[in-house]
Amino acid sequence: MATPAVKVYGWAISPFVSRALLALEEAGVDYELVPMSRQAGDHHRPEHLARNPFGKVPVLEDGDVTLFESRAIARHVLRKHKPELLGTSSLEQAAMVDIWLEVEAHQLSPAAIAIVVECIFASFLGRERNQATVDENVEKLKKVLEVYEARLNQSRYLAGDFLSVADLSPFTIMHYFMATEYATLVEALPHVNAWWEGLAARPAAKKVAEFMPVDALESPKKQE
Amino acid sequence: MAPMKLYGATVSWNVTRCVVALEEAGAEYQIVPIDFATAEHKSPDHLARNPFGQVPAFQDGDLHLWESRAICKYVARKHKPDLLREGNLKESAMMEVCLEVEANQYTAALNPILYQCLVSPMFGGTTDQKVVEENLEKLKKVLEVYEARLAKHKYLAGDFLSLADLNHVSVTLCLLATPHASVFDAYPHVKAWWDGLMARPSVQKVAALMKPSA
Numbered sequence A: 001m002a003t004p005a006v007k008v009y010g011w012a013i014s015p016f017v018s019r020a021l022l023a024l025e026e027a028g029v030d031y032e033l034v035p036m037s038r039q040a041g042d043h044h045r046p047e048h049l050a051r052n053p054f055g056k057v058p059v060l061e062d063g064d065v066t067l068f069e070s071r072a073i074a075r076h077v078l079r080k081h082k083p084e085l086l087g088t089s090s091l092e093q094a095a096m097v098d099i100w101l102e103v104e105a106h107q108l109s110p111a112a113i114a115i116v117v118e119c120i121f122a123s124f125l126g127r128e129r130n131q132a133t134v135d136e137n138v139e140k141l142k143k144v145l146e147v148y149e150a151r152l153n154q155s156r157y158l159a160g161d162f163l164s165v166a167d168l169s170p171f172t173i174m175h176y177f178m179a180t181e182y183a184t185l186v187e188a189l190p191h192v193n194a195w196w197e198g199l200a201a202r203p204a205a206k207k208v209a210e211f212m213p214v215d216a217l218e219s220p221k222k223q224e
Numbered sequence B: 001m002a003p004m005k006l007y008g009a010t011v012s013w014n015v016t017r018c019v020v021a022l023e024e025a026g027a028e029y030q031i032v033p034i035d036f037a038t039a040e041h042k043s044p045d046h047l048a049r050n051p052f053g054q055v056p057a058f059q060d061g062d063l064h065l066w067e068s069r070a071i072c073k074y075v076a077r078k079h080k081p082d083l084l085r086e087g088n089l090k091e092s093a094m095m096e097v098c099l100e101v102e103a104n105q106y107t108a109a110l111n112p113i114l115y116q117c118l119v120s121p122m123f124g125g126t127t128d129q130k131v132v133e134e135n136l137e138k139l140k141k142v143l144e145v146y147e148a149r150l151a152k153h154k155y156l157a158g159d160f161l162s163l164a165d166l167n168h169v170s171v172t173l174c175l176l177a178t179p180h181a182s183v184f185d186a187y188p189h190v191k192a193w194w195d196g197l198m199a200r201p202s203v204q205k206v207a208a209l210m211k212p213s214a
Helices: A013-025 A070-081 A091-121 A133-155 A172-179 A181-187 A191-199 A203-209 A214-220 B013-024 B044-049 B068-079 B088-124 B129-152 B169-177 B183-186 B188-198 B201-210
Strands: A006-010 A031-035 A058-060 A063-068 B005-006 B029-032 B057-060 B063-066
Touching: A006 A013, A006 B013, A013 A031, A013 A070, A013 A172, A013 A203, A063 A070, A063 B088, A070 B088, A091 A133, A091 A172, A091 A181, A091 B063, A091 B068, A133 A191, A133 B201, A172 A181, A172 A191, A172 A203, A181 A191, A181 B201, A191 A203, B005 B013, B013 B029, B013 B068, B013 B188, B013 B201, B044 B057, B044 B063, B057 B068, B063 B068, B088 B129, B088 B169, B129 B188, B169 B183, B169 B188, B169 B201, B183 B188, B188 B201
Parallel strands: A006 A031, B005 B029
Antiparallel strands: A006 A058, A058 A063, B005 B057, B057 B063
16 A cells, blocks of 8 residues: 555644644545654654754645644645635635634634643643633633634534534544533533534544543553 | 725734735725724624624625634735735645744744733733743744744745735734844844835835824
8 A cells, every 4th residue: 555645743642733634534635644752852853843843743744745833734735635624615705714713723722722731631741730720711711612602503614504624623622622521611502512513423523533532641640 | 895994903913914914915994993991892883893802803895804814814815815825735835834833933922022011011010021031032932943944935935925924014013112123133034034024015004003193
């Protein structure tokens, strides 16, 4: 079997790496995930810095194109293979996709990530959960989700009645968020909940969810 | 054709990010001020434009948009698509990377600096130098990467001016109003890139708009 032309570098447990993988899965593109070790500091090595001078993951190699920043990777993959997920059929659709991707980046994700880091990743990172941080971000996230609820009351998906990258982009972080006790914030909002369940049921989302096993992270590291 | 409307105050670097794009695109627009002092941004009228009660908001005919970078993309796509290169996979891919880097690395480091140096004093607060120093260090790391990039290419996404370069302008103009403008001096290619941008009529116009009135 020929080696896939597309390579993604990183650790799939990262919701950023998995965001890129979700785009590839949705686009039906063959790819190779090149595993890297965060613990071994692979992302700081010269060969990785040559791919991404910011030393982060994911990185995508697609022929002679090397890209980083997970949302830029997702956009490229979809522009190449499934442009309808970028709303390319009209200026209005494309604008709505862009808005809701910005909202995910600047409103939803910062609050959701802060909660996920404290509730799921803290023990993995060898520290205690900071409840004050959680509480602050739960309040922020509630307000954001109210906006999502109002939107999804008007249209089936975020950018309109069509699935787009604006719906796919939050999936990986929400996957972790929904494993915390704060999942009730989503469950309490009928349209957001239905939207979430629809996303999670997609074959591409199920595949990517397997790369992000929550229970593997929740067990605290035992001291020798 | 009615001019496009951009809602917000020109003291906001998110609002002026859009002004740069509108000027470069040669679009007809008007700025409709939103008065934060009277909490106009939280009024029902404004919440209908931007459900987060923030600025900018934007209107083009029946289309209502918000989020500055989404507005900029719309304006470019409609009036100057060359800034996005969406017809060329490789060029648009590089441009998208650079747009993300602006938001997630460059402006992410600059925002706290601008807040501490420009916004906090406006409301009678102090400047937290520790926050400024921490973020200046982050900014320098970004500038190192930009320096290497701009040593090889005229602009960030390649040898073509793109929205990625333009989206840096408003925050960088604000940096010039802080005591930390000299941070660019150690990066000659970044400085040359910035000087080139400053020379553009669109940027000159925005710089004039951002000067506080007498």
